[in-house]
Amino acid sequence: QLQLQESGPGLVKPSETLSLICTVSGDSISSSIHYWGWIRQPPGKGLEWIGSIHHSGSTYYNPSLKSRVTISVDTSKSQFSLKLNSVTAADTALYYCARDYYGSGTYYQAFDYWGQGTLVTVSS
Amino acid sequence: DIQMTQSPSSLSASVGDRVTITCRASQSISRYLNWYQQKPGKAPKLLIYAASSLQSGVPSRFSGSGSGTDFTLTISSLQPEDFATYYCQQSYSPPRTFGQGTKVEIK
Numbered sequence: 001q002l003q004l005q006e007s008g009p010g011l012v013k014p015s016e017t018l019s020l021i022c023t024v025s026g027d028s029i030s031s032s033i034h035y036w037g038w039i040r041q042p043p044g045k046g047l048e049w050i051g052s053i054h055h056s057g058s059t060y061y062n063p064s065l066k067s068r069v070t071i072s073v074d075t076s077k078s079q080f081s082l083k084l085n086s087v088t089a090a091d092t093a094l095y096y097c098a099r100d101y102y103g104s105g106t107y108y109q110a111f112d113y114w115g116q117g118t119l120v121t122v123s124s
Numbered sequence: 125d126i127q128m129t130q131s132p133s134s135l136s137a138s139v140g141d142r143v144t145i146t147c148r149a150s151q152s153i154s155r156y157l158n159w160y161q162q163k164p165g166k167a168p169k170l171l172i173y174a175a176s177s178l179q180s181g182v183p184s185r186f187s188g189s190g191s192g193t194d195f196t197l198t199i200s201s202l203q204p205e206d207f208a209t210y211y212c213q214q215s216y217s218p219p220r221t222f223g224q225g226t227k228v229e230i231k
Contacts, residue, residue: 109215
């Protein structure tokens, strides 16, 4: 059974960098055709896709965050990570990692497995 | 960006009711439309992918339809465990975008 688990600091100061790691078990990041993504949800609000990465290192980001986001992958550890710099209070959210399923030649492209989420608060 | 608009934003219904939630895309997205269910304190769960395909393990009372710009999620007979917030999401083109959510509450 595929499982994803987010980890990282729950409190980040304004203007600093938010760093999270997602550890994948039950599937190999390096053999998968799928992408791996980050999605966030401010308290009481809706979902916002941040970006996704393939094990080859190919990435695509939400343009609204692209200037501040870096997603990378470490296949040896079966992990992918998120860095968001110059954070403000508006970046306070529950951050989820998820498998970004890519069904080649089909309409099936969805976030099919999710981590439990980790709350990151931006505050001094 | 493709904007996804859900209606209604919330609804009250009783156990056994038939519930329909609508999602409209700001441009045609073919059938690249997914539906998720989110319960309080939990991660979203994929219910429907490719507009009408039921994810493995999801009860058959859930169904999806539509293509192009207009889509529907239907719960044929609402069960107590279905009270949650539902989101649509397009995967036609990046950035992936979600609807604002529809909260299904107990009447």
